[in-house]
Each structure stands twice: as C-alpha cells, then as structure tokens.
Amino acid sequence: MKPVAIFRHFPAEGPGYLATFLDSHAIPWQLVKVDANETLPASADQFSGLVFMGGPMSVNDNLPWIAPALALIRQAVPNNIPVLGHCLGAQLMSIALGGTVSRSPVKEIGWGEVCVADNREGRRWFGEWSKFEAFHWHGEVFTIPKGATLLLSSSCCENQAFTMDKHLGLQCHVEMTEEMVRDWCTSGAAEIAASPEPSVESVEAIQVDLAQRVPRLNQVASRLYEKWISGLL
Template sequence: MKPVAIFRHLPIEGPGYFATFLDNNHIPWRLIKIDAGEKPPNSIAEFSGLVFMGGPMSVNDDLPWIKLSLSLIRQAVTEDMPVLGHCLGGQLMAKALGGIVKANPVKEMGWGEVTVPDHPIAREWFGDLTTFNSFHWHGEAFSLPQGATCILSSQYCENQAFALGMHLGMQCHVEMTERLVRDWCSVAAEELASLNEASVQSIDEIEKNLPERVTALNSVADRLYKKWIDHLK
C-alpha cells in the first residue's frame, strides 16, 4: 500500500493518536512537515489518502502552502481518495470544497461534550454513540461545503464534523494524547488564563482525569479512523 500523507503545520500539533492507529493497523504513512518548510507535493499519486492536522494559522491567511493544500484536497475528492481533516485540517477541507471559514462566536478550548445527530450518515461513522467528551482548541469554524452532512455538534460550535462520502472533516480534536494536551496547555498557558469564557477551561480543568479522558477519546477515534481507512487506495 502507498503511504498515507500526513500534513503537519506546527511541531506540537502532530498526528498524535492517529499515527498510533495507523501503526497498529500496519498502514504506512509519511509526515509532511509544512512547519519545517517542506512543500506540499504537486500530485496525490504517491499516496493512498490525505490527512491534515491542526495549526494556529487561518486557512484565510496568505500562505503559499495553503493554495497547494486546497488543490490536493480537490484532487483527492475528484479521484475518490479519502481525505481526513483535524481542526485546521477540517477547515482546509471545507474551504477547498466551497465552504466558508470565519471566526466562531467564542473560542473553544478544553474538554466539552459533542452530540451526534440521529440520522443515517452520522450513524455510519459513530454507530450507536450519541454523545461523547471531545477535545477542542479553535477560534474559527467552518460552514458545510455543498453535499456534506453535519455529523457532530457542540454547544459552542454547530459544525463540529462533516462527512462527504468517504471524506471526514472535523473541527474538534479526536487525535489527542496526554502529551499533546500537556504541550498545548504549556504553550497557551497565558491565553488560557486570560480568557474569561465558559467555553475555555483552565489548565487544571483540562488536565483533570487526563488519562481516563484520553483513553475514552481514543476509543471514539478508533471508530472514525477504522471507517476512514476502509477507503484507502
């Protein structure tokens, strides 16, 4: 099998549990370090799927790699190659496919409940799961691209995930590990302390019962990732 391409946009926002999942399922992958100056490839031909991770930038920023990434997403969708996006990655997918990315009414940072709507497409991805506690770390959000279906919502963000056939774009972070959570909290300590919003938790709140929370989230990620890899070329 050709490797899955994983696009990283910040050193501390790597693939996390998704890489562990691929390794456990003996699926090769290649990390493309956009943050280190590596350019996106011009073609999707050498890969079996495309995965875009998070990052602090906006998809609306004038950065040279954004246009290239949007082009790759469109290529993949046209050629029925599965695309997966986490947070910024989901926003890249939405924009590439005609959606709009803009500021969310509030920042969402920390753990928060998300709800799975009761319709067939959501059930295909989540099975009998109706709610779960996900991790959030965003200030912008996407609208649904044409043909996509919302399969996850939260109190503070209507579109937490969308499905478009085999393609999955997420606003929330299901790829988290304990290390990722602690690293993000460390880097954003001042911001977390300065934001007085119900949608933003303190570091103590975020790191409370962290091993149990991460394990539960990994279980949800397994469901989503298992369905996604079924379509790898």
Template sequence: MHPVAIFRHSPTEGPGYFAIFLEQQGIPWKLIALDEGAAVPATIDGFSGLCFMGGPMSVNDPLPWIEPVCALIREAAGKNVPVIGHCLGGQLMSKALGGQVTRNPVKEIGWSGAHGEDNAIARHWLGDFAGKSGTVFQWHGETFSIPTGATRLLANGYCANQMFVLGPHLGMQCHVEMTPEMIATWCEQWADEAIAVADLPSAQTPDAMLAEIPAKLPVMRQLSERLYSVWIKGLAR
C-alpha cells in the first residue's frame, strides 16, 4: 500500500506514538519535514492518508506552506483519502474545511480530562469512551471551530472543540500521540510558557506533567489506539 504522509512543522513535534502504531499495523509512512524546508507535495497521489502534527505557529500566520497544505487537505477530502490532525494539524484541517481558528479563552497545558459525545458517530470512533470522560494531553492557546458537516467528538470546560470527525477525517485539538520522551522534551523546551500560566486550572507545571506520566499516559494510550484503529480502516490497502 502507499505510505501515510506525516507532516512535521516543528523539530520536537514529531509523529510520536502515531508512527509507532502504524508500524505495529504494518502500514508504511513517510515523514515530510516542513520545518526543514521540505516542499508540500503538489498532490495526494502516492499517499494512502495524510497526518499533520503539532507546532508552535498559528494557522493564521503568513507562512508559505499554510495554503498549499490546506489545498492538499481539501484534495484529500474530495477524494475520500483519510486525514488526521494533532493540535496544529487539527487547526489546519478546520481552516482547510471552512472553519476558523481563534484564540482560546485560556491556555491548556499538560494533562487534562475531556468528555466524549454520545451519538452514533461518536460511538463509532470512541467506542467505550463515548459519553464518558477520558485523559488527553494539551499544549495550545488557540482553538478551531467545527467545520460545516463535521461532528464534535470530544469537549471539556476549557476548550469546547477538542476533536471532530468528517467522514474518515479526524481533527484533534489535543495531543493523543505523546510519548514520555516527547513530554520531557516539551517540558524542557517550553518550561517558561508552562510556568507562566501554571496558576490556571487549565495548566500544569513541567514537574507536575512529568510526575503524572506513569498514571496518565497508559489511560490516554487506550484512547489513541481506539482512534487510530478506526482511522486506519479508511486507508486504501
């Protein structure tokens, strides 16, 4: 089968557990490192799916690759080629599909809870997590709107739109792809940002995030495996 294209926008925001999951399923993938100047492919031909990772920039920034990426997402949506986005990736999907990305009322940083919607589409994607609370990881200050025709899957009190689906496409504001190594790197790289807002109930200090990895990561991994398992069913084999 053709590989899944994984777009990286920042050196430390790689595919994490998403790539591990693909490899466990025998699904090939190709990294497209936009942060290193890689060109956005002119077409989705040759790829079975598209995955977009996080990044510290905004989709509203005047970056040269934003519109080509959005065009690629729209092409994939038109051809029913599955797209998945994590944080910035989910915001790119919303923008490409007609939504808007705006400042969130508060920054969300660290481990948090989120509640699954309870409807037929949510039950398909979330399984046992539909209608229940789950654990996710956050690091964002902006939020996306739900594109027309899409369905919200996950929400919490600090950011209403945590996740949406549109056909085979899954856009997420939260980070379900985290590994212990990624969390440690982010806590070191962006410690000042986290500490500056750590008095908010929506944020944690780096020490708190690291201390909760043993308890929180296995719980989140169950959610990510469920989501990724449903998503890969849309890939052309």
C-alpha cells in the first residue's frame, strides 16, 4: 500500500492522534515537514491519501509552499485520492476547491460544542452523533466549496467541516492528544491573554478534565478516520 502523506506546517501541529490511529490500522504514513523546508512532492500519485495539518499562518499569506499544496489537492480530488484537512489544512482544501478564507469576527480557542448537520453526509460521517465537544484554535474561517456539503457548525463558526465524496475538511481539531493541548497552551498563552472574546477560554479552563475530554474526542476522531481510510487507494 502506498503511504499516506501528512504535511506538517508548524512543529507543534503534528498528526497527533491520527498517527496513533494509522499505526493501529497498519497504514503506512510519511511526514513531510513543511516547517523544516522539506520540499512538497510534485505529484499526489505516489500516495494513497493526503493529510494537511494546522498552523498559525494564513492560507492567504505569500508563502512558497502554499501554491504547491493547493496544486496537490487539485490533483488528488479528481483522481479519487482522499484528502483530509485539519484547521489550516481544511482552509487549504477550501481555497483549492474554489472557496475562500477570511478573518473571523472572533477567535475560537478552547473546548466548544459543535453540531452535526442534519443531512445524509452528516449521518454518513458521524453516525449517531448529533453534537460533541471539539477542540478549537483558529482566527480565520472558510466557505464551503461548490459541490461540497456542510457537516459541522458551532455557535460562532457556521462552517466547521465539509465533505466532498471521500474528502474531509475540519476547521476544528479532532487530532488532539493531552500533550498537544498542554503544549499549545504553553506556546499560545500570549495569544490567549491578548484575546478577551467569550469564545476564547483561559489556559486554565482549557486544561480542565483532559483525561476525560481527550479520549472522548479521540472516539469522534476514530469514527472520522475510519470512514476516511475506507477510501484509501
């Protein structure tokens, strides 16, 4: 089986629970460290799937790797190579597929409920879940590309996830581990302190009950990743 390519755009925003899931299913994967200036592959054909992780930058920034990343997504989608995006990764997917990304009126940082869209695709991806507590850390939002279907919404972000056949874009973070949550709280403490919006939790609030919250989130991630890997070539 060809490996899954996982593109990391920032050192602290690696695959997290996704790596654990892929390993447990004996699915090979290859980490492309974009943050370490590793060159993006020219073709998606050497991979069974493409995964784009998060990062603090904007897809609208003039960064040298953004155009190659968009090109890979545009190659993969019509060739039925599954694409999965987390936060920034989903924003890359939106742009590549004809959507737009813009600054959100408010930042969304911390734990918050998301609701599953009451449609056929929502039930296909999430099963019996109608809502769950997700982890958030974003200041920009995407539009749903033409031909895609809305999957998730939160109180301050209408477009939290979308799907297009076997491709899945998630604004929220389902890949979190306890270690990642704690690391982000440390590295992002200044951003949290400078963001007084009600939609931004304190460092202390974010870290409450992680031993219960993270496994519940992992359950949701497992469901989504299970559906996603079923489309791997």
